[in-house]
Amino acid sequence: MRPLAHRDRLNRRPLLRENQARQEGRKMRIRVFEPRDEQAVVQLWTECGLVVPWNNPHRDIERKLKVQPEMFLVACSEPDNRIVGSVMAGYDGHRGWINYLAVLPEHRRKGIGTRLMNEGERCLRAAGCPKINLQVRSTNTSVLAFYEHLGFKSDDVASLGKRLEADE
Numbered sequence: 208m209r210p211l212a213h214r215d216r217l218n219r220r221p222l223l224r225e226n227q228a229r230q231e232g233r234k235m236r237i238r239v240f241e242p243r244d245e246q247a248v249v250q251l252w253t254e255c256g257l258v259v260p261w262n263n264p265h266r267d268i269e270r271k272l273k274v275q276p277e278m279f280l281v282a283c284s285e286p287d288n289r290i291v292g293s294v295m296a297g298y299d300g301h302r303g304w305i306n307y308l309a310v311l312p313e314h315r316r317k318g319i320g321t322r323l324m325n326e327g328e329r330c331l332r333a334a335g336c337p338k339i340n341l342q343v344r345s346t347n348t349s350v351l352a353f354y355e356h357l358g359f360k361s362d363d364v365a366s367l368g369k370r371l372e373a374d375e
Contacts, residue, residue, distance in 0.1 A: 235291065235319060237326050240279040242272070247290040248281065255309040263374035267307070271295055278330045282310070282319050292319045296327035303331035305341040324357055342366055 240248065249264045258264050271279050275297050282292030292310040296303060305327055310319045331339060341359070343350050 234285040235282055235322075236285060237280050237282050237322060239277055240268075240272075240281050240293070244281055244290055248293050251290055251293055251309050251311060252307060254311060257307060257309055261370070261374060266374050267295075271297075275334075278327065278334075280323060280326055280330075282323055284314075292323050294323040294327045296330050298331055298334045298336045303328075303334075303336035303339040305339060308341075320353065321357065 245265065245268055248268065249258070252258050252264055268279075278296040278298070280294050280296070281290050283289060284291050291314040293307055294305060294309075295307040296305055298304075305324070308320060308323060308327075310323070328339065339359075340362075341354065343354065345351075
């Protein structure tokens with residue numbers, strides 16, 4: 208685990224740099240998730256097909272806010288502050304993980320997903336993370352191509368899981 212002073216430095220940093228881009232005449236910025244964003248983020252994940260019966264998205268958010276909440280990012284259109292994307296990053300001291308990368312379908316192919324990944328990666332690097340892992344359903348070929356374009360490669364491993372607590 209990184210020394211406490213390093214983690215404090217990461218948490219005290221000014222909010223993420225503006226990271227803005229023109230999107231059909233509108234600005235977009237990436238910022239840290241705020242509790243008032245919860246409903247919009249769950250709606251985003253639902254529209255993107257990321258919500259599954261065995262994972263309660265509200266509980267996932269509740270858990271993330273207890274562990275490295277500064278690595279839970281949202282992309283917002285401006286000036287209306289509408290959430291159009293998200294990424295949840297985390298570092299366990301060995302590997303970084305990316306979860307819930309999502310961009311509303313009507314905002315895809317505009318660079319938002321790439322910018323979210325870049326910001327998630329920046330947070331992980333700042334924490335001392337040497338490698339990022341993520342999981343993608345094998346049938347989701349367009350998302351696999353997106354990650355390959357960003358430099359990710361398929362690892363020759365099997366992904367196993369064990370539920371320790373039921374999400375109901």
